[in-house]
Amino acid sequence: MEIFTHLEKYDYEQLVFCQDKNSGLKAIIAIHDTTLGPALGGTRMWTYESEEDAIVDALRLAKGMTYKNAAAGLNLGGGKTVIIGNPRTDKNPEMFRAFGRYIQGLNGRYITAEDVGTTEQDMDLIHLETDFVTGTTSYAGASGNPSPVTAYGVYKGIKASTKEAFGNESLAGKRVAVQGVGNVAYALCEYLHQEGAELIVTDINKNAVKRAVDAFGAKAVDPNDIYAVDCDIYAPCALGATINDHTIPILKAKVIAGSANNQLQTTNHGDIIHEKGIVYAPDYVINAGGVINVADELVGYHSERAMKKVEMIYDSLERVFEISRRDNIPTYVAADRMAEERIQSVRNSRSQFLLNEQHILSKR
Ligand SMILES: NC(=O)C1=CN([C@@H]2O[C@H](COP(=O)(O)OP(=O)(O)OC[C@H]3O[C@@H](n4cnc5c(N)ncnc54)[C@H](O)[C@@H]3O)[C@@H](O)[C@H]2O)C=CC1
Numbered sequence: 005m006e007i008f009t010h011l012e013k014y015d016y017e018q019l020v021f022c023q024d025k026n027s028g029l030k031a032i033i034a035i036h037d038t039t040l041g042p043a044l045g046g047t048r049m050w051t052y053e054s055e056e057d058a059i060v061d062a063l064r065l066a067k068g069m070t071y072k073n074a075a076a077g078l079n080l081g082g083g084k085t086v087i088i089g090n091p092r093t094d095k096n097p098e099m100f101r102a103f104g105r106y107i108q109g110l111n112g113r114y115i116t117a118e119d120v121g122t123t124e125q126d127m128d129l130i131h132l133e134t135d136f137v138t139g140t141t142s143y144a145g146a147s148g149n150p151s152p153v154t155a156y157g158v159y160k161g162i163k164a165s166t167k168e169a170f171g172n173e174s175l176a177g178k179r180v181a182v183q184g185v186g187n188v189a190y191a192l193c194e195y196l197h198q199e200g201a202e203l204i205v206t207d208i209n210k211n212a213v214k215r216a217v218d219a220f221g222a223k224a225v226d227p228n229d230i231y232a233v234d235c236d237i238y239a240p241c242a243l244g245a246t247i248n249d250h251t252i253p254i255l256k257a258k259v260i261a262g263s264a265n266n267q268l269q270t271t272n273h274g275d276i277i278h279e280k281g282i283v284y285a286p287d288y289v290i291n292a293g294g295v296i297n298v299a300d301e302l303v304g305y306h307s308e309r310a311m312k313k314v315e316m317i318y319d320s321l322e323r324v325f326e327i328s329r330r331d332n333i334p335t336y337v338a339a340d341r342m343a344e345e346r347i348q349s350v351r352n353s354r355s356q357f358l359l360n361e362q363h364i365l366s367k368r
Pocket residue numbers: 118119120121150151152154183184185186187188189206207208209212227241242243244263264265291292294295
């Protein structure tokens with residue numbers, strides 16, 4: 005990959021490679037855009053097949069955070085980290101402390117939190133070296149694991165999407181195919197089950213599947229079979245790019261709404277599902293609950309206030325669907341427009357130099 009060509013094409017600000025041989029840390033911090041404020045986005049730990057795959061993932065996820073934070077009305081830019089390694093076997097405390105020092109070196113341009121493969125205990129270790137970390141448990145005003153809050157936002161978003169597709173938001177008797185039953189999706193299944201939805205679940209981790217089957221009477225299917233199951237709603241809650249040339253022809257769902265980041269393999273796939281009449285809840289709009297929750301730490305964490313903001317995901321999606329219907333454009337385009345308009349309006353008003361503008365960030 006020609007890195008600078010790629011950074012220029014998608015307007016990335018910064019890519020940071022972090023290496024610490026004592027702990028085995030190999031991390032990539034991608035900062036996409038800080039027009040709205042410091043870049044906030046989680047740290048993913050994953051076994052990438054190549055370094056290039058890790059860079060591409062960091063870049064795609066960071067850009068998604070710019071749009072997510074803008075669409076959620078947060079005064080924050082977009083960034084993300086990936087740590088190369090197996091989260092089950094390769095972690096050690098020194099790794100997260102070394103990583104924390106790299107974050108501190110960015111002096112507030114990037115603030116981290118949890119993502120796939122990292123936990124609030126990892127955030128606590130990072131916090132030993134920097135204040136630019138959220139989702140910790142280790143001090144007054146810390147918000148802890150964001151996943152349950154993300155799940156609540158996704159649940160609200162599924163209801164808004166169901167209303168758009170079926171005329172009312174009730175999930176009673178709806179068949180929901182949930183891909184991945186990890187931190188977010190397990191909590192999501194609880195909400196769906198409580199409302200009388202019928203659950204079909206899959207995961208590459210057999211224990212995760214068993215937990216959902218035992219708790220919610222979910223039906224289990226093999227990972228490759230989830231796309232073709234007879235269902236009303238497909239909820240991708242594992243990794244990205246599952247809406248692609250192979251899956252679209254076999255999907256039976258009328259709604260696609262889940263927590264995974266970067267669900268569309270390419271934007272073209274967003275166009276195809278639009279033409280097929282599938283209601284797609286843009287990933288970064290529906291899964292913003294976690295970042296809304298951790299961002300509240302930056303202004304003195306207040307759980308109720310954060311949850312109220314998370315409920316607005318329902319309204320944001322209604323707006324996206326309305327723009328999509330009105331202009332006959334795919335929902336991902338409608339969401340991008342909403343986010344880009346907000347970033348552009350702030351960019352336009354930032355023409356003068358200010359010595360220390362940190363204090364105004366909270367008022368935008
Ligand atoms: N945790 C959070 O607050 C947020 C998470 N997200 C996104 O939601 C998704 C899920 O996140 P978490 O629940 O935190 O992660 P997690 O790691 O707890 O859960 C993901 C689950 O997906 C399973 N999985 C992986 N590949 C799979 C495959 N091919 N087929 C079936 N299952 C597979 C894993 O075994 C795991 O159980 C990720 O894409 C993440 O980036 C987005 C916003 C916030």
